[in-house]
Amino acid sequence: MALLEIINMTHFFGGLRAVHDYNLSVEPGQVRGLIGPNGAGKTTIFNLITGIYRPSQGTILLDGQGIVGRQPYQIAAQGLGRTFQDLRLWRHMTVLEHVKLARYSKLSYGLIGAFFGTPKRHAEEAATEKRAYELLEMMQIAHLSDQLVTNLPYGAQRRVEMARALATEPKILFLDEPTAGMNPEELIQMMAIIRRVRDDLGLAIFLIEHRLKMVMELCDIIQTLVFGEVIAEGTPEEIQNDPDVIEAYLGKEVVV
Amino acid sequence: MNEIKDAALAAENGRNKESIGLRGKLQGIPLIAWLIGILAAAVLEHTFGKILAAALDMEKIPVLFGLTVILKEPVMIPKAAIYGVLIYGIPIFTVAWIFRIRSAGNLLAENLLKLPLIIPTLIHLGIFYAALHIWSDLSAYRVLTVKLTLIAVMMTLSLNVINGYMGEFSCSHPGFMALGAYAASAFTVGLFADDRLFGAAVLPEVLGPYLFPAGLVIGGFTAAIGALVIAIPSFRTRGDYLAIISLAFLFIVKSLLENLEVVGGPRGMSSQPDYANLPTVFTWCVLCVWIINNFVRSILGKALNAVRDDETAADAMTINTRRTKMIAFMFGAFWAGVAGGLFAHVLRYVNPATFGIQKLAEVLAMVYFGGLNSVYGSIVGAVSLSMLSEALRPLEIFKWIIIPLLLILVMIFRPTGLISFTEFDPRRIMGPKNRKEGEV
Numbered sequence: 001m002a003l004l005e006i007i008n009m010t011h012f013f014g015g016l017r018a019v020h021d022y023n024l025s026v027e028p029g030q031v032r033g034l035i036g037p038n039g040a041g042k043t044t045i046f047n048l049i050t051g052i053y054r055p056s057q058g059t060i061l062l063d064g065q066g067i068v069g070r071q072p073y074q075i076a077a078q079g080l081g082r083t084f085q086d087l088r089l090w091r092h093m094t095v096l097e098h099v100k101l102a103r104y105s106k107l108s109y110g111l112i113g114a115f116f117g118t119p120k121r122h123a124e125e126a127a128t129e130k131r132a133y134e135l136l137e138m139m140q141i142a143h144l145s146d147q148l149v150t151n152l153p154y155g156a157q158r159r160v161e162m163a164r165a166l167a168t169e170p171k172i173l174f175l176d177e178p179t180a181g182m183n184p185e186e187l188i189q190m191m192a193i194i195r196r197v198r199d200d201l202g203l204a205i206f207l208i209e210h211r212l213k214m215v216m217e218l219c220d221i222i223q224t225l226v227f228g229e230v231i232a233e234g235t236p237e238e239i240q241n242d243p244d245v246i247e248a249y250l251g252k253e254v255v256v
Numbered sequence: 257m258n259e260i261k262d263a264a265l266a267a268e269n270g271r272n273k274e275s276i277g278l279r280g281k282l283q284g285i286p287l288i289a290w291l292i293g294i295l296a297a298a299v300l301e302h303t304f305g306k307i308l309a310a311a312l313d314m315e316k317i318p319v320l321f322g323l324t325v326i327l328k329e330p331v332m333i334p335k336a337a338i339y340g341v342l343i344y345g346i347p348i349f350t351v352a353w354i355f356r357i358r359s360a361g362n363l364l365a366e367n368l369l370k371l372p373l374i375i376p377t378l379i380h381l382g383i384f385y386a387a388l389h390i391w392s393d394l395s396a397y398r399v400l401t402v403k404l405t406l407i408a409v410m411m412t413l414s415l416n417v418i419n420g421y422m423g424e425f426s427c428s429h430p431g432f433m434a435l436g437a438y439a440a441s442a443f444t445v446g447l448f449a450d451d452r453l454f455g456a457a458v459l460p461e462v463l464g465p466y467l468f469p470a471g472l473v474i475g476g477f478t479a480a481i482g483a484l485v486i487a488i489p490s491f492r493t494r495g496d497y498l499a500i501i502s503l504a505f506l507f508i509v510k511s512l513l514e515n516l517e518v519v520g521g522p523r524g525m526s527s528q529p530d531y532a533n534l535p536t537v538f539t540w541c542v543l544c545v546w547i548i549n550n551f552v553r554s555i556l557g558k559a560l561n562a563v564r565d566d567e568t569a570a571d572a573m574t575i576n577t578r579r580t581k582m583i584a585f586m587f588g589a590f591w592a593g594v595a596g597g598l599f600a601h602v603l604r605y606v607n608p609a610t611f612g613i614q615k616l617a618e619v620l621a622m623v624y625f626g627g628l629n630s631v632y633g634s635i636v637g638a639v640s641l642s643m644l645s646e647a648l649r650p651l652e653i654f655k656w657i658i659i660p661l662l663l664i665l666v667m668i669f670r671p672t673g674l675i676s677f678t679e680f681d682p683r684r685i686m687g688p689k690n691r692k693e694g695e696v
Contacts, residue, residue: 050572072571082572090565092677101558105574114554115547125555168574
């Protein structure tokens, strides 16, 4: 059974049909890509699946359970981690606090523990901190753990976001343009990180990306979205040679 | 990475250079030495204060460090200054300086911290309380000021949880205080006092002080229920709704109390038993600071900051944002209710007019003056503004020019308050202040 299965998802913003009959099936360990011109509805699809919007029609199954109508935090706790296109970090918090906080749903000490500082709380928070450091090591930013995120260079901020998403213990990771605004060097590092996440943690990854080089190298299967509709789905080679995709990106040749 | 290290080293060096001056030497003295110094000054004043005041030809000892006196009669400035230096200045600095010899103070602090944290905490608090008790023992006015200041600390800190840590703007804090004050008063007056509103006492008076905490907790929960009423509609969405709804709530509470004859209407309620003595208020204040500090330093409490800084991201990181906001709001209201209960029993009289816009302005000023998102800042803000407001009393109406002016200055130079976004770590505060220079 597929890890994430979306059947005929459609969404309207008022009278505008933003997404039309979208289907997706992601197997564990697979890397899926979603490409398309600006305004095609890629981020809307992410927001629909992660629960920020509720789809007008359609079914979404995560691990066989329907998640339409659930709150974003419930869907996240069920194993759907994500990063954001416009870095959404908490500006007054340190790197370590970011990663610790993402383990919120794994804590069980409750309010009594928080108010009175019970031994259970200290044990759980120590374990959380240890796990957070492991993730920071993996992202090679452990030495920045007590820095405020706003003081970090852009590439490091992206890594913090990645570490934070991984701390929620996802089964599938949604990456919304993980390399937006990166220089070529940072891009290569980010690709290495994504590969490592897939290989070491065995996660399925679903990514939106503009840089074709990255999508072509990383993804197993790519979908091309235009005006909320998937016009092509296939391996990188198939997508590269698909006439519809070429038309969507470059326009049609007009015979004069 | 090396750049960061270099920058840190440079900063460290800069700090060391600074600390060579007198200020640096004073900074090398741990908290416990200062507390013992303050205790010594308090004892000294208790013993010789009256004699010295008589010798300086003052009517009585200067109550609030002489500020009140010199504002009334500027001629008294030199006398008040001499008194201040002899009674407070010299003893405190001498004792603190003695603890610098062979780093005795730092060694003491270091060894104390090797014990479980509760023991050094209690020792520090004990010394501080002793000093406070002896200092305030000299006049009833001082006792009242100290009690009201401690209550202001509770109010400020609990409002900071909502306005600072959670980043929502709540205006209903005096309303919660009123709910707590009335509920706790109804509890104690109804059970333990003969009163025109509630009739004769139900339980023997001896039990009163033991059940007083229950009354305060009931007051706290009443306020928390009031908070729930606001929280349900206003936390569905984000924005300025809370500010408007909570302001409305403040007025509803006030006019409700004014029109409820059961609790005395506009004349209010009196004959609360005298349960809120200094140790009781102090203990509750410490409890409040301790629990709130525990909460905001836990991951559950940090979730508030996440909600404030980016709610969508908080949601995506498995944080139940709505529940987090409701809990924090009710938690803040609970402590406002407890503070209200104490307030009613300190004044032993309570009426609706107390809990109006003026009270709101006071608490908000303390929060924003002291610093957002900071336990330390709230304590500083509440203490400094309540002391200042007492000390400037002789200036009458001009007081309300000076205090707002001060607030404006703070907002210009430190937009988030004096001491904002800092963590209140008991270990660091009580710990030894070892610096390279200090160890020599």
